[in-house]
Each structure stands twice: as structure tokens, then as C-alpha cells.
Amino acid sequence: MEWDEFGQWGRRVADWAQDYRKTVGEHPVRARTEPGEILDALPATPPEQGEAMEGIFRDFEEIVMPGITHWQHPRFFAYFTSNAAAPSVLAEFLVSAIAPQCMLWQTSPAATEMETRMMDWLRQALDLPNEYQGVIQDSASSATLAAVLTMREKALNWQGNDQGLFGQRQLRVYCSSEVHTSIDRAIWVAGIGQQNLVRVPIKGDWRGMDPDALEAAIKADLEAGLQPAGLILCVGGTGTGATDPVDQCLDIAKKYNLYSHVDAAWAGSAMICPEFRHYWPGIDRADSIVFNPHKWLGVQFDCSAHFLRDPDDLVRTLAISPEYLKTHGKDGIINYSEWSVPLGRRFRALKIWFLIRTYGLEGLRERLRNHVAWSEQLHDRLAAEPDFEIVTRPMWSLWTFRFVPSSEGGTSVLYNPDELNQRLVDAINDDGRTYLTQTRVDGDLVIRFQAGQFDTTEEDVMMAFDVITEIARGLDI
Numbered sequence: 112m113e114w115d116e117f118g119q120w121g122r123r124v125a126d127w128a129q130d131y132r133k134t135v136g137e138h139p140v141r142a143r144t145e146p147g148e149i150l151d152a153l154p155a156t157p158p159e160q161g162e163a164m165e166g167i168f169r170d171f172e173e174i175v176m177p178g179i180t181h182w183q184h185p186r187f188f189a190y191f192t193s194n195a196a197a198p199s200v201l202a203e204f205l206v207s208a209i210a211p212q213c214m215l216w217q218t219s220p221a222a223t224e225m226e227t228r229m230m231d232w233l234r235q236a237l238d239l240p241n242e243y244q245g246v247i248q249d250s251a252s253s254a255t256l257a258a259v260l261t262m263r264e265k266a267l268n269w270q271g272n273d274q275g276l277f278g279q280r281q282l283r284v285y286c287s288s289e290v291h292t293s294i295d296r297a298i299w300v301a302g303i304g305q306q307n308l309v310r311v312p313i314k315g316d317w318r319g320m321d322p323d324a325l326e327a328a329i330k331a332d333l334e335a336g337l338q339p340a341g342l343i344l345c346v347g348g349t350g351t352g353a354t355d356p357v358d359q360c361l362d363i364a365k366k367y368n369l370y371s372h373v374d375a376a377w378a379g380s381a382m383i384c385p386e387f388r389h390y391w392p393g394i395d396r397a398d399s400i401v402f403n404p405h406k407w408l409g410v411q412f413d414c415s416a417h418f419l420r421d422p423d424d425l426v427r428t429l430a431i432s433p434e435y436l437k438t439h440g441k442d443g444i445i446n447y448s449e450w451s452v453p454l455g456r457r458f459r460a461l462k463i464w465f466l467i468r469t470y471g472l473e474g475l476r477e478r479l480r481n482h483v484a485w486s487e488q489l490h491d492r493l494a495a496e497p498d499f500e501i502v503t504r505p506m507w508s509l510w511t512f513r514f515v516p517s518s519e520g521g522t523s524v525l526y527n528p529d530e531l532n533q534r535l536v537d538a539i540n541d542d543g544r545t546y547l548t549q550t551r552v553d554g555d556l557v558i559r560f561q562a563g564q565f566d567t568t569e570e571d572v573m574m575a576f577d578v579i580t581e582i583a584r585g586l587d588i
């Protein structure tokens with residue numbers, strides 16, 4: 112196929128996509144393939160001769176699609192959603208046709224300047240002060256890595272990149288037990304070492320870091336001659352939505368001169384609604400904040416919004432050319448590749464622009480508010496059932512539960528609750544009407560529920576009640 116046939120195929124793909132997205136709710140959410148099935152369906156050797164698009168497209172439908180888990184299914188309640196609203200998909204289509212590399216301002220001024228503007232729109236949408244500047248990273252993991260490298264370099268007086276970590280002071284970074292594994296990996300990759308990632312105990316309903324324990328840990332490290340370098344806070348953790356007391360923890364970070372990074376990968380999108388901002392009081396003092404518009408907001412994957420109070424620290428850490436330090440941000444020139452670990456960059460801002468203009472912030476807020484309200488409604492219904500127990504309260508639209516049927520007469524419990532709940536989640540996912548995942552809370556296996564799919568409806572969320580209760584009560588105990 113060459114470009115003169117592209118329009119015809121492009122229209123066919125667009126029609127296919129529209130049809131798929133309108134009917135995605137009719138599929139079982141999780142793919143039903145067995146391991147190896149798709150691999151076996153693909154020829155073991157590459158073709159020597161070119162093939163017609165007709166056959167390629169047919170195989171896409173027949174071989175690939177059965178092996179897809181439908182993340183855009185309106186009853187996808189597993190993990191977190193990875194939304195892709197129609198206007199953002201259109202923008203991605205355009206970007207993949209233009210295919211610009213947006214590493215420097217001059218390699219596509221529109222991409223750089225659109226990125227600057229879109230990050231400022233998002234900043235305003237979250238009501239962050241105007242000192243923050245933003246950059247789009249490919250993932251929250253990358254943003255966290257960039258922040259950890261920055262805290263390392265600051266703490267080592269900018270010597271780490273140059274001299275390596277051999278013979279340097281032992282750095283310490285603090286976080287709670289509830290942070291995402293991307294924090295651990297950033298610590299490994301930055302050469303700080305897992306043993307220097309200090310897990311501060313959590314307390315309270317929000318399962319957030321205990322500020323007194325944080326300060327005690329810092330003091331103990333200072334006495335031991337170690338060097339506290341950074342604090343990583345979690346707002347809306349992956350397992351249960353755990354949220355640290357941002358204000359109190361940042362007080363301590365300031366007192367001990369720690370660089371602070373806030374991981375709000377999922378929950379950050381909800382901060383476009385003023386009523387959810389009580390979850391991060393004092394956020395406007397954090398050095399670095401990341402959230403993923405590609406999760407809940409509706410922007411097609413990948414798109415991670417990284418805000419920095421002082422981008423100079425990040426640029427000083429990651430920019431190769433020292434020259435650049437003198438000009439960055441001046442004369443309208445920003446080279447965003449100096450703000451991230453990878454050099455090459457996609458034109459990601461366009462899909463934010465398409466999305467926000469299509470729905471307006473008010474349209475996006477309405478969706479997020481509905482997700483939270485419907486999720487709470489489902490929570491209340493399940494909480495009222497005697498054989499279910501709520502384990503963690505709703506944080507935005509995420510909460511966890513367990514099936515705890517009492518045995519006949521209510522005396523002894525004859526089943527293993529972890530095993531029973533694992534069987535329940537497996538049975539729910541085999542059923543196909545919905546998709547849920549499990550996590551551990553204080554060692555116990557629990558089932559997570561979160562609502563956030565862009566096109567989900569109240570009816571979709573309520574169907575989860577029927578599916579969960581019906582399947583649970585049908586299990587052999």
C-alpha cells in the first residue's frame with residue numbers, strides 16, 4: 112500500500128474504529144485467549160513478498176482483536192482506566208501522519224509552544240499557582256525518575272552525574288508503604304539503592320504517611336550521618352487510593368531542605384474539580400508534581416503532565432549542553448528534551464488541545480463527578496449487604512471490599528478468605544460482563560473497584576452490583 116491508497120484505508124479504519132467504540136460494551140471485557148494462542152496464529156517467519164492490505168486488515172480483525180482486553184469497555188473497573196476519548200484519538204491520528212520529532216523548539220515550534228500552552232491550561236485547571244511550569248513526559252514513571260535524579264543531584268551539589276555515586280554520601284529518600292512500584296524503580300535506576308528508600312509508616316483512613324514518623328526517620332538518618340535528599344508523596348495510590356497529608360509532610364520537607372515530588376498519577380485528573388482538592392492541601396509548595404491525563408481525564412495514552420516549581424533544577428540535572436542553561440525559557444525558546452530522560456519526543460500536546468476544546472473543563476468535570484458519585488452509590492449498596500465487607504473507604508472513585516459469607520450458625524469461618532476472594536475475582540472476570548482486579552491491604556487479599564471509563568454510565572456501574580453479588584453467592588464455599 113502506498114499513500115495514494117491511504118485515504119481509502121484511512122476511511123475504512125475510521126469507520127471500523129467508530130463501530131468498535133460504539134459496540135465495545137458487547138464484548139467480554141477481558142480477553143479470553145489462552146497463553147500462546149495468538150503467538151501460534153502468527154507465522155513463525157516474516158513474509159519475503161509484500162502482501163495486500165486487505166489480508167493484513169482481515170488478520171488484524173481475526174487474529175489480533177480476539178486477544179485484546181477492552182480497556183475502553185464501559186464496565187472496565189480494573190486497575191485504573193486508560194481513557195482515549197474520540198477527539199484525542201483523532202489528534203493522535205493526525206500526529207501519526209505528520210510524525211514530527213519534537214525534541215527541540217526548532218524541530219517543530221508548534222509542538223513546543225502548544226505544549227507550553229497546554230501545560231499551562233492544565234495548571235490552571237488544577238488551580239496550581241502560576242509559578243509552576245510543565246512538561247509532558249511519556250509516563251509518570253519517567254516523571255518520577257526525572258524528579259528522583261533531580262533530588263539526587265541537588266543533594267550531591269550537582270556532582271552525581273559527573274563523578275558517579277562511588278564515594279558520595281549515602282542519600283536517603285522517604286515515601287510511604289503505599290507508593291507505586293515506579294518509585295522503587297526510579298530509586299534503583301538513579302543509583303540510590305532500595306535500602307535507602309525509607310518506608311514511613313502510614314496511619315488513618317486515607318492510609319497516608321505519618322508525619323511524626325517521617326520526621327523521626329529523618330532525624331535518625333541525620334544522626335547516623337546519612338543525607339536526607341528527597342520526599343515522595345502519594346496522592347491517590349494505586350492499591351487503595353492512599354493519600355499522604357501533603358501539607359504536613361511538605362512542612363517537614365521544607366524544614367529539612369528535601370526536594371519533594373508528588374505522585375498523583377491517577378487522582379490528579381480529579382483535581383480539575385474544586386471539591387476534590389481537599390485531598391491535597393498545601394500542594395502548591397511541592398517541587399514536582401505528576402499526573403496522567405491519559406488515565407482518567409480522557410487523553411489517549413501516553414500523556415503524563417509533570418509540573419515543576421523550578422524547572423532549572425530539572426534542566427540542570429538532565430540537560431547535556433551547558434549552553435542551554437543560559438537561554439532556556441528565554442526568547443520563547445524551550446527545548447523540552449532537556450526536561451526529560453529520552454531525547455526523542457512525540458507531539459503529545461495536540462491531543463490535550465483537541466480534548467479540552469471538545470468538552471470544555473466543565474464537560475470533563477461532569478464526567479469525573481459522575482464516576483465518583485456512581486462509585487459511592489455502588490459502595491453504599493454493597494456495604495449494606497451482610498456478606499460483604501468494605502475494606503477501604505472510597506477515595507475519589509476507588510474502594511476495596513471482600514466477600515465474607517458467615518458460615519451456617521455464624522460461628523466458625525470454614526473458608527480461607529484470601530483464597531475465596533481470589534476465586535471470586537477470577538470468576539467475575541471469566542464471566543466477562545465486568546473486569547475487576549485485586550490488591551493487598553495489610554496483607555489481606557481484597558477486591559478493588561474503581562469507576563473512570565470515559566463513556567461509562569450509571570447503569571454500567573450498577574451492573575457491577577448484580578455481577579458481584581450473583582457470582583459471589585454462586586461460589587462453592
Ligand SMILES: *Cc1c(COP(=O)(O)O)cnc(C)c1O
Pocket residue numbers: 191249250251252253291293347348349374375376377403415
Ligand atoms: C499508574 C500509576 C503510575 C505509573 O504510571 P505510568 O504512567 O504508567 O508510569 C504511578 N503512580 C501511580 C499512583 C499510578 O496510579
